[in-house]
Amino acid sequence: MAKKSKKKTRACGVLLPIFSLPSEYGIGTFSKQAYEFVDFLKKAGQSYWQILPLGPTSYGDSPYQSFSTFAGNPYFIDIEALIEEGFLDKADADKCDFGVSDEYIDYEKLYRSRFKLLKKAFDNLDKVSKAAEIKKEFEAFKNDPDNDWLSDYSLFMALKNVNGGKAWDTWEEGVRLRKKDALKAATEKYKVEIEFYSFLQYLFSKQWKALKAYANENGVDIVGDIPIYVAFDSADTWANPELFQLDKDNVPTDVAGCPPDAFSATGQLWGNPLYRWDYHKKTGYKWWMKRLAHCFKLYDVVRIDHFRGFDEYYAIPYGNLTAEIGEWRKGPGIELFDVMKKELGQQRVIAEDLGFLTPSVIKLVKKTGFPGMKILEFAFDSREESDYLPHNYTKNCIVYTGTHDNETCRAWFDALPRSDKRFAKEYLGITYSKDAVKAMIRSAFASVSDTAIIPMQDYLELGAEARINTPSTLGGNWVWRMRKDALSDSLCKRMYDYARIYGRLR
Numbered sequence: 001m002a003k004k005s006k007k008k009t010r011a012c013g014v015l016l017p018i019f020s021l022p023s024e025y026g027i028g029t030f031s032k033q034a035y036e037f038v039d040f041l042k043k044a045g046q047s048y049w050q051i052l053p054l055g056p057t058s059y060g061d062s063p064y065q066s067f068s069t070f071a072g073n074p075y076f077i078d079i080e081a082l083i084e085e086g087f088l089d090k091a092d093a094d095k096c097d098f099g100v101s102d103e104y105i106d107y108e109k110l111y112r113s114r115f116k117l118l119k120k121a122f123d124n125l126d127k128v129s130k131a132a133e134i135k136k137e138f139e140a141f142k143n144d145p146d147n148d149w150l151s152d153y154s155l156f157m158a159l160k161n162v163n164g165g166k167a168w169d170t171w172e173e174g175v176r177l178r179k180k181d182a183l184k185a186a187t188e189k190y191k192v193e194i195e196f197y198s199f200l201q202y203l204f205s206k207q208w209k210a211l212k213a214y215a216n217e218n219g220v221d222i223v224g225d226i227p228i229y230v231a232f233d234s235a236d237t238w239a240n241p242e243l244f245q246l247d248k249d250n251v252p253t254d255v256a257g258c259p260p261d262a263f264s265a266t267g268q269l270w271g272n273p274l275y276r277w278d279y280h281k282k283t284g285y286k287w288w289m290k291r292l293a294h295c296f297k298l299y300d301v302v303r304i305d306h307f308r309g310f311d312e313y314y315a316i317p318y319g320n321l322t323a324e325i326g327e328w329r330k331g332p333g334i335e336l337f338d339v340m341k342k343e344l345g346q347q348r349v350i351a352e353d354l355g356f357l358t359p360s361v362i363k364l365v366k367k368t369g370f371p372g373m374k375i376l377e378f379a380f381d382s383r384e385e386s387d388y389l390p391h392n393y394t395k396n397c398i399v400y401t402g403t404h405d406n407e408t409c410r411a412w413f414d415a416l417p418r419s420d421k422r423f424a425k426e427y428l429g430i431t432y433s434k435d436a437v438k439a440m441i442r443s444a445f446a447s448v449s450d451t452a453i454i455p456m457q458d459y460l461e462l463g464a465e466a467r468i469n470t471p472s473t474l475g476g477n478w479v480w481r482m483r484k485d486a487l488s489d490s491l492c493k494r495m496y497d498y499a500r501i502y503g504r505l506r
Contacts, residue, residue, distance in 0.1 A: 009395070009450045012504040013048025013223065014041060016456040017063070017404065017468065018076050019105060022484040026098025026110045030207040031078040035214055037487070042218045044492045045499035047506045049215060050223035050453050052404060052468075054208070054298065056157075058233060061107045061478045062469075064305070065231045065272075067157065070149040070294055072204035074118060075110060081207060086128045087121035103465075105479045121203075122196050141202045146294070149235070150198055151187075156235035158193035159186060167233040169250065177250065178239070208298070216300070219506060223350070223453070224299030226291075228306040229256050229272035237273055243280065243287055244273040245315075254315040257323040261356065267323025268472050274315055277332050285332070285339050292340055296347050303350040307370075308361045310336060337368045350398055354378075374399045374449060376440050377412050382423040389427070390447040399449040401440045401458045404468040408457045409437045411464040437461045445502040452504065459495060460486055 021028025021037060028034070041049055055066030056073045063073075082088045096113035099106030125131055142150060156168065163171055174182025187194065212222055230236040232252065236243075241250045256272040258264075280288060295302045309331055316326040340347070351365050353372040365372050374397050379388035386392070393399065401409045413436040416424060425431065428439035437458055444452040457466040457480070469477040499505045 008506070010502075010504045011047040011451050011506055012445065012499050013046050013050055013221075013451065013453045014456055014459070015050040015400070015404065015453050016482070017052040017478075018054065019052075019478065020456070020468070020481050022102065022482055022486075025079045025093065025096075026113070027075050027105050028481060029076050029078045030211045031080050033484075034078075034211055038211075038215045038218055038220055040487045040492060041215075041220050044495035045505045046495065047219065047504075048221050048223050048301070048451065048453060050303070051225065053225045053227060057478075058231060060474055061105075063225075063478065064227045066227075066234060067160075067231070068149070068153045068235045069226075069230050069291055071153050071201055071235070072208060074200045074204060075114060076208070077118065077200065077203050078207055079117065082121050082203075085130070087124050088117065092120055093117060101481075102483060103481050105481060107479070118200060119196060122199050125199075137206070138199060138202045141205065142198055146297075147201075149239075150201060151194070152239035153201070153235040154194040154197035155183070155187060155190070156238055157197040158190040161193060162190065168238045169232075178241075212298075212300075221300035222298075223301040223303060224295060225303045225305060226295050228304065228309045229270065229274075232271060232273050240287065243276060245276055246273065252318040254326075255318050256309075257314055257316045257326065258355070259314055259326060260324055264323075264472055267326075269316060269320070269323045274313060277330075281332065281335070285336055288336060289340065289343050292347075293344055296344060301348040301350060303352055304370075305352045307351040307353050307365065307372075308355065308357065311361045311364045312358070334364060334367045369396075371396045371398050371450065373397065373403075374447075375402060375406065376400065376444055377402045377406050377409065380416070380420050380424040380427065382419040390443055390449075393447050393449050395448050395450050397449050398451045398453060399444045399447050400453050400455070401437075401444055402455060404455070405471050406467075407464065408455070408462050408466050409440050410458070410461050411467065413437065413440075414463070441498060442502075445498045445504060452502075456482060456486075459491060 016037070017028070018034070019028045021033050023029050023031055023033055038049070053063040053066060054072050054076065055063060055068055056071050057063055058065050058067055079088065079093050083090050083093065096117055097109050098113055099109045125134065128134060141147060159171060159175055160166070160168070168176060175186055215222055245253050247253055252273050254274055256270045256274055258268040260267040292302070311331050311333060312328045313331050314323070314326050315329050316323050349368070349370045351368065351370040351372050353361065353365050354375065374388055374393055376388065376399065379386045390399070402412065406412065407415070413421070413424070413433060424436070428436065428443060430436060430439045441454055441458060444454065460466070466480045468480055
């Protein structure tokens with residue numbers, strides 16, 4: 001009798017933010033280039049496309065500091081689709097200055113051009129041939145119970161605009177403290193702006209759903225990313241102050257961050273408001289269930305950033321200039337995930353369990369059953385045995401050469417101290433440094449880990465110029481874009497061969 005074949009779990013994918021796709025309009029979008037990238041992934045034998053958070057970005061352009069945890073970034077709306085549908089003329093787009101570089105995003109120029117163009121598209125709604133159908137869809141989108149966050153978000157953005165982009169804690173007291181009469185008056189006064197911001201969310205949702213459906217039809221699952229915290233200057237904090245550790249004037253009492261460590265002498269002061277976990281517990285984690293349910297619709301797999309914060313979180317007194325003074329406090333632990341499994345069913349989650357892990361964090365990750373992360377760039381310390389060396393992995397983990405927060409593999413290897421570089425060469429079985437990136441990818445693929453995900457820059461063997469983010473720095477981050485001619489047939493074949501040789505083809 002033939003043996004029953006085991007379910008195949010080994011797979012591979014690529015990490016590439018939406019904004020890093022090539023595009024005619026200054027930033028990667030849900031355009032034909034995104035669909036072409038899906039085609040490339042399919043042909044290259046990849047099962048996953050991992051992206052970064054999709055929310056509307058604020059000062060500093062970080063996808064981890066968003067104006068809303070539910071809304072989508074209007075920068076990603078495909079201009080070409082709006083031209084095809086009759087919202088815009090190509091001449092409208094051609095007049096805009098999106099910056100001169102194909103390889104880097106100019107956010108200032110993007111901000112000035114993109115919203116003017118989107119406003120024009122909104123103003124042209126009545127001129128579109130399918131206007132009646134689109135209006136009907138838009139009304140249904142606004143009235144969908146799953147989009148009950150939309151009215152607060154759109155009012156928040158309208159008020160932010162009339163306040164010159166300033167944070168909500170500087171607004172006039174009536175709207176800042178959400179007094180009923182003030183909110184009613186503002187909703188009436190700014191109804192056109194509110195409708196505009198709602199319409200952008202309708203466009204974003206429609207275009208993203210179409211792209212995700214196309215990826216899924218072609219055997220590619222989307223791995224999304226959810227930051228554990230929301231930004232202080234967000235519709236989430238403004239509209240739901242009871243969820244956060246704020247005082248009676250809605251000023252934070254303590255904020256999020258990480259204590260000093262080997263990477264930072266003063267720690268990392270993120271400044272996000274902290275959750276009032278006792279309140280969340282009383283509500284049965286209602287807001288969290290809503291947030292997670294939204295993510296499970298947006299993505300096929302959800303990576304939860306800073307997972308250790310659910311076990312213990314670091315609280316820094318508000319107003320401190322560094323993270324040197326703070327204390328660890330207990331988070332909700334396994335209870336939150338037990339509620340999630342009960343209410344939302346079995347979902348695919350990746351726990352971002354990087355950094356210093358206490359026994360209780362390790363225990364929490366184990367209890368959830370979620371795979372953790374292994375980063376090869378953390379593995380080669382010649383002074384000690386590392387959990388990040390592939391021979392120490394278990395199946396239930398996701399291996400990366402590096403993430404969006406790391407150097408590219410090429411830049412990392414070139415800068416390694418001599419003793420670490422010697423050990424890395426021994427481990428990878430190479431003689432020459434030029435072979436290091438390919439050897440790192442092979443090492444990830446050959447590991448027992450169920451899933452290997454490689455940043456696109458590492459497949460392209462790019463250097464420091466292609467780094468996505470350097471933590472704790474402002475400026476020069478989140479700007480790298482892939483060149484239009486990057487996806488060659490030879491690269492596709494090499495990626496497919498890695499997947500085939502190491503049993504990662506689906």
